[in-house]
Amino acid sequence: MKAFLMFPDRDFDPDQWLIVIANPYPRRDGQPPGPWENLPPLSEALFRDLQLEPILQAMARDDLFLYEVSRRGLLSGSRLDRDTSLYRQAILRDALTNPGVVRDIYALSIEANEAVRKAGGGLGFSQPSSILSRSVEAMKSYMESLRRLRDIATLAGPDFRSPGFSRLFAMLGEELDDSYFAEVAAHLKRLEFRHGVPISAEMGQTCKARDYVLRMPSEENAGWLNWLFGPHEESYTLTLAPRDDAGATALGELRDRGLAQVADALGQSVDHIHSFFDMLRTELAFYVACLNLKDRLGELGMPTCLPDPRPKGGRATTCRELYDLALALGMGRKIVGNTVDAGTSDLIVVTGANRGGKTTFLRSLGQAQLMMQAGMFVPAATYSADVAQGIFTHFKREEDASMSSGKLDEELARMSGIIDHLAPDALVLFNEAFAATNEREGSEIALQVTRALQARRVKQVTVSHLYAFTGTLHAQSEHSFFLRADPAENGAASFRLHEGEPLTTSFGADVYRRYFVDAA
Amino acid sequence: MDRKDSSDLASPVVPMSAAGSAEGFSSILFGPKDLLQSPPPLQPDCFHDLNLDQIVKQAISGFTEYALEAFFHQPLRDLDALAWRHEVFRDLEAAPVYQALLSFAERMRKVRETLTRTGKFYYVRQKQAGLVAAAEDYVAVVSALSADLASAKPTSRGLTAFGAWLSDHVAGSRFTTLCAEATAVRGAMASLRYSLLIGAGTVRVSRYNESGDYSDIVTRTFEKFRQRAGKGRDWKFPEMAEMNHVESGILDRVALLFPEPFARLSSFAETWSAFIDPVILRFDREIQFYLAWSAYLAPLRQAGLPVCTPKLSRTDKTESVEATFDIALAHKMVAAGTAIVTNDFHLDGPERVIVITGPNQGGKTTFARMVGQLHYLAALGCPVPGASARLFLFDRLFTHFEREETVATQRGKLEDEVFRIHEILQAATSDSVVIINEIFASTSLTDAVELATKVMTQIIERDLICVCVTFLDEISRLGPTVVSCASTVVPENPVERTFKIIRKPADGNAFAIFLARRHGLTAEQIAERIVS
Incomplete structure (x- = not known):
């Protein structure tokens, strides 16, 4: 039994790494997010450059488990194929329509394991007989939870349309019918061994018995009574002396040998049901977190939409009112968005005034692309783009503002690190790349990189104030789209970009003047 | 290491029949004359300096139970006994012989x-059953060895003689009876199967009734919850060979259910309380010497390093060895996948002493140690590192290596050295071999030269074979019996050593010049750098 709500054909978190976070002690607050293993390469840079933290916090609502599931669900989106994105999007649509049911099942998935844990479910290291009796108890509790889960599925099933939920609900109905619950109950009763543990053995070397095999326990009223009053069978009975502790231990061990396999089987089954509920919880958590985010954006009056992912390889970038989600959440109020139709361009170049909304736009585009690929709604009225083969960011680091060969070295190393992971149809977002040296050198490097990536069919969005670079791009502007931010008029920037070619005048002069001339 | 045996003077030729007759076989290791020393000798003093302790330790590490150390502590002077071992070693190079002996050892x-x-x-009942199991195995392993040896056709005097003896033994009535009885009893016991019903403080024993494996049935019911290929819990039951009283109580009741097989069991045990033949017992231990050494050589051979049977002489002091190496070092380097440098050396005509000088870390000590190892291993009758080796068979092997100062010695370092070298010269005969590493390094150069010259002059006068590692160039010029050798560097890159030790005159300042050039400080370089 599988939940399969994140992928149509596999578990979201096969290593159950997320469960480790949830149980028994969650990661402490205040620690930096991590680890970054088993996520797409360079996820940490993506996380930082796109400012995902406030988004994840809105999804998590202080629940560290939700945080971690969201983080991994979102970041792994950069490598998802379009079918999976659409598979999740359909499930999310169901969740948005039936938020109550989804939250109920999520709560049940937590309660089911909690109930067993509180009853001493952690099996630890122990003897087969004690594992067995605890497993029997745990299994009884799980059967109750499974019955409840199946009942919810039966009741709410017709309201869910997505292949993911439909499959899950159908499976629960088929696998967990009443006759199955009856079969399990009968086993659980036999496994109490009211009439002794029947075992067969063979004569091994040096007369030690070997191959202990558990045999079917007799039904009620059979066993001893059957032996006493049934057809005669030659048998000899060993009875331990009343205070023979060593003998009792030895007999217990013999019983354990007989019970080892069934205890193991039942213990594993308990573990597996535990895993099933954990997995259900983990995969639902992603959608519950999406519901949380949706609720918050509703409060702010910000629009969202289910985006239109286009097939990988074809180029398309269109959006209306695309806004920076991190900025909106951070400011806690409505903000303006950008409306852009870059058509089939594979290179979008953003130039223009400082503090004019360039970086914000770049970030909003990255967020939307990532969220779309992860199967989420996006911060825009509409959004449509081709699915990227990996999303990468090369942002100017605040701390490397100064010009020095060390900084340029660091930038180039970072670029080289990205190249290591690039394939055709990847998306790279550049923010003021190679600005750590003079304009001529920086432009030359940037131009070489950009042209090389274009030749390799890598989609790029680049924000740059290196005119020698952007101007050259514009002069030979095949498959390119140019956006420009305008300087503030009367001290208030519009933060809206519009289509426009790069301008030679540095807007930095404006800023300079504002402080050095205006102030004078 | 006092080893004075009459075989020294005896003719090396021994008639085949002495060892190979059907009426008896004594030792695969010490030949027909059975030179086994008793009590076993202690570890010779040279062991540590020559790394022979490491070598032997590693060689016998998988053979602890056979107590092989003593065999490695007893070098031989009997050329015939050494030839006897050489023959066995050569037999072991054939896979069928080697495999037969290996499998014999394992099963014994x-x-x-x-x-x-x-x-x-x-x-x-457990004692009895254990005896049957052991006897059955013993019969099988001995028969197998006999058959394997017959088909592998060894050619050494040792294995041929043993094979002949074994073949007679296996056909004998005592052995065949043991075989038949063990098989019969085991067969009767092995098929027994029974049922237990374990209650609280009781267990009922009855004959086995066929019914399903309930664990499987339960497993199938819960199969649908399987999330991933899980592996079963590894229950750790104490696997005691010994029964407890509950098990034995159950066994007694099983015996009541099946009286006949248990009666046969007890009658077997009465008849066959001891069944291993003493000749086979001794062979089993002694053959391990060969197996251990062959196994030790195997990775070296695999790495393409040459191993050979040395030609030994008790009279001719000229020596010649090609492509040899330090066997302990080679083991480490083969394990690490590093290439190994081999070295040649020879002593021609009057030459007796090899004096090694040259840059440090260039393989000088390794070379000296290697020469010592070669001589010692040759005296054990072992195949030795090298493409070919002609060696003098020493009576005693001495080493003088620089030693950490010990609290126990009241003497100073120099005095201690003088004392030890004196002891060596006292004990050495003209047939001894001496390996010296860094003599008198602790005193002033003039002192060192003077003392070392005196010691070496004595060694030369007494016609000892000697290897001496030193930084004292003077030692290498003490006459026609002294061969001067040096460690070498790669000419283009003076800091890289070749680990080749070659014949060449000592040249103390060569390395200093190389180092100076590396730092741009030779006379020419300085002249160039200072632009006038």
Whole structure:
């Protein structure tokens, strides 16, 4: 039994790494997010450059488990194929329509394991007989939870349309019918061994018995009574002396040998049901977190939409009112968005005034692309783009503002690190790349990189104030789209970009003047 | 290391029949004359300096139970006994012989283990059953060895003689009876199957009734919850060979259900309380010497390093060895996948002493150690590192290596050195070999030269074979019996050593010049750098 709500054909978190976070002690607050293993390469840079933290916090609502599931669900989106994105999007649509049911099942998935844990479910290291009796108890509790889960599925099933939920609900109905619950109950009763543990053995070397095999326990009223009053069978009975502790231990061990396999089987089954509920919880958590985010954006009056992912390889970038989600959440109020139709361009170049909304736009585009690929709604009225083969960011680091060969070295190393992971149809977002040296050198490097990536069919969005670079791009502007931010008029920037070619005048002069001339 | 035996003077030729007759076979290791020394000799003093302790330790590490150390502590002076060993070693190079002996050893080990375990059993039925199991295994392993040897056709005097003896032994009535009885008893016991019903403080024993495996049935019911290929819990039950009283109580009741097989069991045990033949017992231990050394050489051979049977002489002091190496070092380097440098050396005509000088870390000590190892291993009758080796068979092998100062010695370092070298010269005969590493390094250069010259002059006068590593160039010019050798560097890159030790005159300042050039400080370089 599988939940399969994140992928149509596999578990979201096969290593159950997320469960480790949830149980028994969650990661402490205040620690930096991590680890970054088993996520797409360079996820940490993506996380930082796109400012995902406030988004994840809105999804998590202080629940560290939700945080971690969201983080991994979102970041792994950069490598998802379009079918999976659409598979999740359909499930999310169901969740948005039936938020109550989804939250109920999520709560049940937590309660089911909690109930067993509180009853001493952690099996630890122990003897087969004690594992067995605890497993029997745990299994009884799980059967109750499974019955409840199946009942919810039966009741709410017709309201869910997505292949993911439909499959899950159908499976629960088929696998967990009443006759199955009856079969399990009968086993659980036999496994109490009211009439002794029947075992067969063979004569091994040096007369030690070997191959202990558990045999079917007799039904009620059979066993001893059957032996006493049934057809005669030659048998000899060993009875331990009343205070023979060593003998009792030895007999217990013999019983354990007989019970080892069934205890193991039942213990594993308990573990597996535990895993099933954990997995259900983990995969639902992603959608519950999406519901949380949706609720918050509703409060702010910000629009969202289910985006239109286009097939990988074809180029398309269109959006209306695309806004920076991190900025909106951070400011806690409505903000303006950008409306852009870059058509089939594979290179979008953003130039223009400082503090004019360039970086914000770049970030909003990255967020939307990532969220779309992860199967989420996006911060825009509409959004449509081709699915990227990996999303990468090369942002100017605040701390490397100064010009020095060390900084340029660091930038180039970072670029080289990205190249290591690039394939055709990847998306790279550049923010003021190679600005750590003079304009001529920086432009030359940037131009070489950009042209090389274009030749390799890598989609790029680049924000740059290196005119020698952007101007050259514009002069030979095949498959390119140019956006420009305008300087503030009367001290208030519009933060809206519009289509426009790069301008030679540095807007930095404006800023300079504002402080050095205006102030004078 | 006092080893004075009459064989020294005896003719090396021994008639084949002495060892190979059907009426008896004594030792695969010490030949027809059975030179085994008793009590076993202690570890010779040279062991540590020559790394022979490491070598032997590693060689016998998988052979602890055979106590092989003593065999490695007894070098031989009997050329015939050494030839006897050489022949066996050569037989082992053929896979069928080697495999037969390896498998014999492995299975004999199990027989002994079973017997040891059985001996400790408390319950009689268990003792009896253990004895049967051991006897069955023993019969099988001995028969197999006999058959394997017959088909592998060894050519050494040792294995041929043993094979002949073994073949007679296996056909003998005692052995065939043991075989038949063990098989019969085991067969009767092995098929027994029974049922237990374990209650609280009781267990009922009855004949086996066929019914399903309930664990499987339960497993199938819960199969649908399987999330991933999980592996079963590894229950750790104490696997005691010994029964407890509950098990034995159950066994007694099983015996009531099946009286006949148990009666046969006890009658077997009465007849066959001891069944291993003493000749086979000794062979089993002694053959391990060969197996251990062959196994030790195997990775070296695999790495393409040459190993050869040395030609030995008790009279001719000229020596010649090609492509040899330090065997302990080679082991480490083969394991690490590093290439190994081999070296040649020879002593022609009057030459007796090799004096090695040259840059440090260039393989000088390794070379000296290697020469010592070669001589010692040759005296054990072992194949040695090298493409070919002609060596003098020493009477005693001495080493003088620089030593950490010990609290126990009241003497100073120099005095201690003088004392030790004196002891060596006292004990050495003209047939001894001396390996010296860094003599008198602790005193002033003039002192060192003077003392070392005196010591070496004595060694030369007494016609000892000697290798001496030193930084004192003067030692290498003490006459026609002294061969001067030096460690070498790669000409283009003076800091890289070749680890080749070659014949060349000592040249103390060569390395200093190389280092100076590396730092741009030779006379020419300085002249160039200072632009006038």
